[in-house]
């Protein structure tokens with residue numbers, strides 16, 4: 048076994064033994080039913096070697112991690128014009144907070160909080176029908192992951208739709224400021240489908256390769272090197288909501304979390320990493336996922352600092 052495989056196996060072993068695992072999201076039944084004892088990790092190295100341990104092949108709901116892929120698509124569609132409608136500052140608030148929108152004229156702080164991702168979806172709908180935007184997202188993640196088996200979990204999408212009152216409030220509120228252009232239900236339908244992508248740690252780490260490798264994946268250019276750096280910068284500063292500072296302090300890596308318990312982290316030029324454990328901390332980020340990344344960086348020195 049090589050050094051990274053051994054480290055990954057060690058981390059999975061340590062996480063298996065942890066008693067404090069956080070609280071599994073329970074706002075929709077399909078997430079509440081996920082066993083709390085799951086833990087997976089996948090590390091894809093720049094040379095293409097993949098190291099996995101634990102439940103790395105189990106698909107889980109990537110939820111807000113999809114905001115990274117949606118941002119990539121929206122920047123591809125409209126470029127820097129996007130920044131007229133969404134900011135690039137950490138919010139210091141919960142992922143689904145509405146408060147800043149009132150004084151900030153309906154412009155969300157960044158594309159990784161719910162309000163920001165809803166605007167990103169609206170931008171995509173400036174050129175596409177919802178069905179096309181959802182199809183584009185699915186094709187994109189399959190392409191960057193090199194895996195045609197990735198799907199959207201329709202049960203999750205429906206449950207999101209039925210319970211997403213805060214997201215509906217956010218979208219309507221921004222619409223009142225003129226920062227949502229398409230019909231709110233279409234924007235949210237798109238947003239909920241993005242959140243409902245189901246991927247394993249292996250698939251997610253594979254999908255993150257373009258962020259690790261200066262925009263390149265499988266020998267072709269997905270985005271420019273400059274754009275990859277910028278997305279990584281946003282993941283570092285805003286990828287964990289009001290927990291972003293602590294995540295950066297602990298890991299020194301760009302990362303994006305989701306309430307399904309996944310985290311995609313990037314060691315630029317070195318590795319793309321996905322961890323998954325469904326128990327969350329009070330900010331809605333995977334408790335063991337964060338701890339596992341902290342250990343990985345301690346053992347490898349992959350912090351960007």
Ligand code: DON
Nearest residue numbers: 110111142242304305306331
């Ligand atoms: O829109 C929501 O609130 C959820 N579907 C996703 C939020 C999420 O993943 C926040 N993450 N930590």
